Amino acid sequence: xxRDELVIPKHIAIIMDGNGRWAKKRxxxxxxxxxxxxxxxxxxxxxxxxxxVKYLTVYAFSTENWKRPEKEVNGLMDxxxxxxxxxxxxxxxxxxxxxxxxxxxxxSEKLLKxxxxxxxxxxxxxxxxxxxxxxxxxxxxxxxxxxxxxxxKLLNETNGTVDEQLxxxxxxxxxxxxxxxxxxxxxxxxxxxxxxxxEFSKFMYRPEIPDPELVIRTSGEFRISNFLLWEVAYxxxxxxxxxxxxxxEKELDKAxxxxxxxxxxxxxxxxx
Numbered sequence: 001x002x003r004d005e006l007v008i009p010k011h012i013a014i015i016m017d018g019n020g021r022w023a024k025k026r027x028x029x030x031x032x033x034x035x036x037x038x039x040x041x042x043x044x045x046x047x048x049x050x051x052x053v054k055y056l057t058v059y060a061f062s063t064e065n066w067k068r069p070e071k072e073v074n075g076l077m078d079x080x081x082x083x084x085x086x087x088x089x090x091x092x093x094x095x096x097x098x099x100x101x102x103x104x105x106x107x108s109e110k111l112l113k114x115x116x117x118x119x120x121x122x123x124x125x126x127x128x129x130x131x132x133x134x135x136x137x138x139x140x141x142x143x144x145x146x147x148x149x150x151x152x153k154l155l156n157e158t159n160g161t162v163d164e165q166l167x168x169x170x171x172x173x174x175x176x177x178x179x180x181x182x183x184x185x186x187x188x189x190x191x192x193x194x195x196x197x198x199e200f201s202k203f204m205y206r207p208e209i210p211d212p213e214l215v216i217r218t219s220g221e222f223r224i225s226n227f228l229l230w231e232v233a234y235x236x237x238x239x240x241x242x243x244x245x246x247x248x249e250k251e252l253d254k255a256x257x258x259x260x261x262x263x264x265x266x267x268x269x270x271x272x
Contacts, residue, residue, distance in 0.1 A: 006257065009053065010053070010054045012048065012213070013056075013214070014217075015216070015217040015225060016037055016058055016244040016247075017217060017221055018243030018244045019033035020034075022243040022246065031072060031076075037244045040245050043249060044247065044249070045128070047252055048252065049094055049095065055210065056128060057132075057212060060134045061076060061080070062135075077107075081110075081114055084114055091125070091130070092121065094128075095127025096125050097127075098118055098125075098130050098132070099119065099129060101133050101134065103136070104135070137226050138227055139226055141205050141230065146203075149200065153192070153195075211233070211234070212231060214237075214238060214256070214259045215232055216237075216238045216240070216252075216255050217238070218240055219240075220241040222239060238255040
């Protein structure tokens with residue numbers, strides 16, 4: 001397939017797996033694998049921006065990764081902080097807008113401040129959006145979205161419900177009528193609280209980012225690992241045995257070539 005004819009996915013998401021095994025294979029500590037993985041990330045981000053990818057989401061640290069040894073977790077936090085310090089000027093030159101997506105608890109105030117400062121520094125960049133899933137869990141994102149929906153809907157309903165109750169206190173209705181009317185009111189409230197998929201999507205962490213067309217997982221594992229559970233409903237998956245530190249520009253091109261050979265039907269049929 002001619003490269004000029006390739007369809008470049010607008011949004012690519014990557015599960016960067018295999019850093020630890022890459023290090024073990026070379027007789028190194030796991031943190032050395034993570035450092036090598038950070039170097040690969042720099043190359044992939046640059047290449048993605050150059051070929052026209054508009055959104056790149058990477059799975060850097062999951063909510064489950066806190067279960068790892070404390071030394072490794074602390075090393076990952078330090079590695080991320082140093083990455084932000086080292087790369088922010090380069091990211092600016094490349095036109096990279098940075099978003100860090102995930103829960104804030106357990107993250108140090110110092111690192112949270114550094115993340116916010118770096119996001120603000122790169123806020124006006126427009127070449128590519130670099131979304132780092134950090135302290136992120138797909139189930140957690142969905143639960144948080146449900147809670148936000150409930151909070152929003154209940155706040156919208158509460159004022160009217162209270163006013164109606166106050167107005168009905170002296171209506172002279174008997175007990176049976178009040179029970180029936182109360183049941184009808186509840187049914188109406190439930191109807192008003194129903195929500196569509198499109199509306200629900202607006203309550204996810206990053207509603208401004210389109211769903212990924214292509215999800216890449218390195219190291220040969222066939223798992224989604226709690227990553228973007230809502231967003232990948234119709235994504236194409238590309239699994240490679242290559243460990244993340246060895247995943248380079250040519251490997252990304254292979255994934256995109258594979259994507260171009262897919263027949264994307266979204267549950268329907270392509271009639272030719």
